Amino acid sequence: MIRKNIVFIGAGNMAGAIISGLLEQGYPAQAVRATTRSKESAASASERLGIAVSDDNDEAIRWADVVVLAVKPQMLQDLCNDIKPTLEQQLIVSVAAGISADSINQWLGGDKAIVRSMPNTPSQVGAGASGLYANANVSPAERAFAEQLAGATGLFIWVEDEALMHAVTAVSGSGPAYYFLFMEAMIEAGVKLGLTPESARTLTLQTALGAATLAGKVEVPVDELKRRVMSPGGTTERAIQSFEQGGLREQVSNAMADCAARSETLARELAGR
Numbered sequence: 395m396i397r398k399n400i401v402f403i404g405a406g407n408m409a410g411a412i413i414s415g416l417l418e419q420g421y422p423a424q425a426v427r428a429t430t431r432s433k434e435s436a437a438s439a440s441e442r443l444g445i446a447v448s449d450d451n452d453e454a455i456r457w458a459d460v461v462v463l464a465v466k467p468q469m470l471q472d473l474c475n476d477i478k479p480t481l482e483q484q485l486i487v488s489v490a491a492g493i494s495a496d497s498i499n500q501w502l503g504g505d506k507a508i509v510r511s512m513p514n515t516p517s518q519v520g521a522g523a524s525g526l527y528a529n530a531n532v533s534p535a536e537r538a539f540a541e542q543l544a545g546a547t548g549l550f551i552w553v554e555d556e557a558l559m560h561a562v563t564a565v566s567g568s569g570p571a572y573y574f575l576f577m578e579a580m581i582e583a584g585v586k587l588g589l590t591p592e593s594a595r596t597l598t599l600q601t602a603l604g605a606a607t608l609a610g611k612v613e614v615p616v617d618e619l620k621r622r623v624m625s626p627g628g629t630t631e632r633a634i635q636s637f638e639q640g641g642l643r644e645q646v647s648n649a650m651a652d653c654a655a656r657s658e659t660l661a662r663e664l665a666g667r
């Protein structure tokens with residue numbers, strides 16, 4: 395494992411998930427720091443995450459080899475302006491949705507090595523999925539470190555065409571929320587059918603885990619796995635017919651197109667500020 399000092403600027407949901415995943419995988423806590431905007435939030439994040447957290451971006455950046463930008467996209471330009479004078483040759487990793495490497499590079503004064511990463515919150519338990527994109531200033535060694543960072547919290551893919559980061563966001567960045575929504579709906583429906591909330595939850599979660607594990611382990615396409623659950627004239631067939639007639643497929647497609655489009659407009663709105 396290559397050890398570098400990593401600072402996360404912003405210690406919210408996504409940074410917290412990556413930090414927990416990293417530490418869980420044995421990355422040394424002394425080599426990970428974070429910053430927040432106030433002393434109070436720094437103290438509570440430090441306690442929650444088990445690493446040093448301060449409200450001093452400049453001091454943390456001077457200490458770091460790798461700077462992970464983990465603030466909301468709308469805060470990123472102001473943050474870049476603030477840290478520009480302090481940054482030297484650190485590798486920049488941005489997890490912000492939408493915002494292009496060119497915008498970040500421009501806001502940071504140019505000539506920066508920037509990796510964009512679109513992770514997701516299952517990183518917290520080592521089951522993340524990240525899409526990575528590197529600008530032309532990123533060296534092979536820096537690419538390798540970015541892979542180690544993403545790989546410590548799950549799996550990753552590289553995209554060479556940055557525009558595909560919008561699609562990655564629609565699939566895996568936002569994707570956990572779709573599955574949580576589906577689980578929520580299944581639990582509610584199970585309760586309506588008479589199960590206790592606890593039983594409905596236990597069965598729903600294990601079924602989601604089982605389906606994903608099975609699909610990941612066997613070399614069988616998911617439509618065939620679906621077919622194997624559907625006995626002709628049986629119960630599943632009725633449920634699947636009901637989903638198809640209700641337009642689930644189209645809803646998923648529309649929702650993901652809306653997600654990718656939001657990522658694109660975020661990028662345009664914020665690049666023009």
Ligand SMILES: NC(=O)C1=CN([C@@H]2O[C@H](COP(=O)(O)OP(=O)(O)OC[C@H]3O[C@@H](n4cnc5c(N)ncnc54)[C@H](O)[C@@H]3O)[C@@H](O)[C@H]2O)C=CC1
Pocket residue numbers: 403404405406407408409429430431435451464465466467469473489490491512513514515567568
């Ligand atoms: N939540 C998710 O599932 C995912 C989020 N992302 C991206 O991660 C980024 C962060 O999102 P979340 O963690 O969900 O947001 P969040 O609101 O939970 O965390 C953002 C944190 O940044 C801090 N912050 C803001 N300005 C700061 C500054 N100048 N210096 C230091 N800290 C500052 C805030 O205090 C807050 O703790 C966003 O750009 C988002 O697009 C990417 C993939 C998935």
Ligand SMILES: O=C(O)[C@@H]1CCC=N1
Pocket residue numbers: 491563567568
């Ligand atoms: O909802 C968002 O904007 C962020 C980016 C991907 C997941 N959460």
